[in-house]
Amino acid sequence: MNFDIDPADLAFREEVRTFVRENLPPEMAARTLRNYHFLRDDQREWTRILNKKGWSGQNWPQEWGGTGWTPIRQFIFEDECFMAGAPPIDTAGFKMIGPVIMNFGSAALKQEFGPKILNGDVFWGQGFSEPNAGSDLGSLRTTAVRDGDDYVINGQKIWTSYVETAEMIFVLVKTDPEAKQRGISMVLVDKNAPGVTIRPIIDIGECHTLNEVFFDNVRTPVRYLVGEEGKGWTYAKYLLDMERAFSAEWPRNKRYLAQLRALAGCARSNGRRLIDAPGFAARLAQLEIDLQALEWLTLRALYERKGGTTLPVGSLLKVRGSELLQKIGEMQVEALGDHAAYFYADPRDQAVSDVGWPPGPAYAPGIVADYMYRRATTIYGGANEVQRTIIAKTFLEL
Numbered sequence: 150m151n152f153d154i155d156p157a158d159l160a161f162r163e164e165v166r167t168f169v170r171e172n173l174p175p176e177m178a179a180r181t182l183r184n185y186h187f188l189r190d191d192q193r194e195w196t197r198i199l200n201k202k203g204w205s206g207q208n209w210p211q212e213w214g215g216t217g218w219t220p221i222r223q224f225i226f227e228d229e230c231f232m233a234g235a236p237p238i239d240t241a242g243f244k245m246i247g248p249v250i251m252n253f254g255s256a257a258l259k260q261e262f263g264p265k266i267l268n269g270d271v272f273w274g275q276g277f278s279e280p281n282a283g284s285d286l287g288s289l290r291t292t293a294v295r296d297g298d299d300y301v302i303n304g305q306k307i308w309t310s311y312v313e314t315a316e317m318i319f320v321l322v323k324t325d326p327e328a329k330q331r332g333i334s335m336v337l338v339d340k341n342a343p344g345v346t347i348r349p350i351i352d353i354g355e356c357h358t359l360n361e362v363f364f365d366n367v368r369t370p371v372r373y374l375v376g377e378e379g380k381g382w383t384y385a386k387y388l389l390d391m392e393r394a395f396s397a398e399w400p401r402n403k404r405y406l407a408q409l410r411a412l413a414g415c416a417r418s419n420g421r422r423l424i425d426a427p428g429f430a431a432r433l434a435q436l437e438i439d440l441q442a443l444e445w446l447t448l449r450a451l452y453e454r455k456g457g458t459t460l461p462v463g464s465l466l467k468v469r470g471s472e473l474l475q476k477i478g479e480m481q482v483e484a485l486g487d488h489a490a491y492f493y494a495d496p497r498d499q500a501v502s503d504v505g506w507p508p509g510p511a512y513a514p515g516i517v518a519d520y521m522y523r524r525a526t527t528i529y530g531g532a533n534e535v536q537r538t539i540i541a542k543t544f545l546e547l
């Protein structure tokens with residue numbers, strides 16, 4: 150891998166920066182920079198703005214309607230968007246189910262969903278985890294039984310993120326309850342189909358992005374089977390590796406570290422700025438080094454994946470990125486000092502907006518609620534303990 154930055158890529162960065170400056174609505178950026186969960190309407194609007202320019206499928210090849218950008222350009226693009234406060238693109242659509250459909254799905258599925266994902270017309274929930282099947286996904290119990298031209302689905306999923314504002318769910322089901330992993334298939338389900346019930350789970354930061362999803366004799370057409378029956382486990386592994394790589398969230402790490410630097414430049418501790426306290430500054434410098442290492446690891450992973458690597462790059466990135474995010478969050482909370490005693494719930498929540506926030510610095514809201522939510526980064530996308538075992542087995546050959 151060549152670490153020299155091509156001048157053409159530098160020019161590309163300028164082009165992206167200008168585009169984002171001219172097209173990202175400022176009020177949308179202000180909302181996103183607060184670190185609360187993104188709004189689906191913002192995500193939809195931003196996806197459409199990008200799609201008009203032909204830039205929504207940044208990680209998709211041109212034959213799928215994507216940009217066909219090199220890994221370094223995808224990296225630059227994500228960096229510029231995130232730092233400017235653009236809402237994230239729908240990772241479930243663009244980085245999880247989209248590539249699965251495009252690689253393994255029927256021509257009809259590709260035709261139906263490719264353009265809708267690119268234009269932000271369809272958003273997705275990931276229906277994998279169940280109350281007794283998280284790390285051990287192979288134990289899932291939700292069934293899909295063939296009945297004429299439909300599958301009839303029964304069972305329960307849990308922790309289904311953002312499904313409350315999605316249109317579709319990709320669901321792992323057992324089409325052969327006797328077989329373990331070979332009995333698993335992946336089907337697409339309309340979130341509003343009769344028999345689908347969604348129950349919110351309110352997280353520790355008092356936000357609603359998590360859900361339980363119940364399937365009670367839900368019918369989905371057989372044409373919504375992804376690939377072949379019984380191959381769902383293979384597709385899920387492919388998808389999970391991408392999810393883990395995404396869970397490294399290096400652009401989020403980068404922005405949060407920049408916010409931490411700004412915070413430490415304002416906050417006072419014993420009459421001086423926190424950033425001037427040697428102990429704090431040394432720990433901050435260590436995080437900067439960790440971030441640089443994560444950036445290079447991410448780039449390397451993008452290139453390795455292109456070359457069809459067998460390395461568990463997703464697991465490596467997931468462990469490093471999620472732990473860094475938590476460390477940055479801890480220092481942000483430390484830098485907030487007394488203001489971290491109050492968590493400033495999401496102002497878009499009606500119940501909260503009536504009560505309002507206590508007085509405090511403008512930079513405080515968003516930090517504690519996000520810090521609390523990010524305790525989950527070492528769990529979602531596959532618990533880090535499990536990722537360490539994958540790394541030990543496949544990379545270190547232990």
Ligand SMILES: Cc1cc2nc3c(=O)[nH]c(=O)nc-3n(C[C@H](O)[C@H](O)[C@H](O)COP(=O)(O)OP(=O)(O)OC[C@H]3O[C@@H](n4cnc5c(N)ncnc54)[C@H](O)[C@@H]3O)c2cc1C
Nearest residue numbers: 275276277278283284308309310525528529530531532534
């Ligand atoms: C905020 C959040 C969002 C999520 N979003 C989604 C989503 O959109 N869709 C979805 O399908 N799922 C989602 N999940 C679920 C997530 O994938 C699971 O929580 C995760 O895989 C762990 O499974 P579990 O919760 O059942 O914990 P368990 O599997 O019960 O594990 C609990 C703990 O036990 C330990 N452990 C378990 N097995 C092993 C092992 N083999 N080796 C070593 N240690 C082990 C680990 O420490 C682990 O953290 C989300 C979870 C969270 C917290």
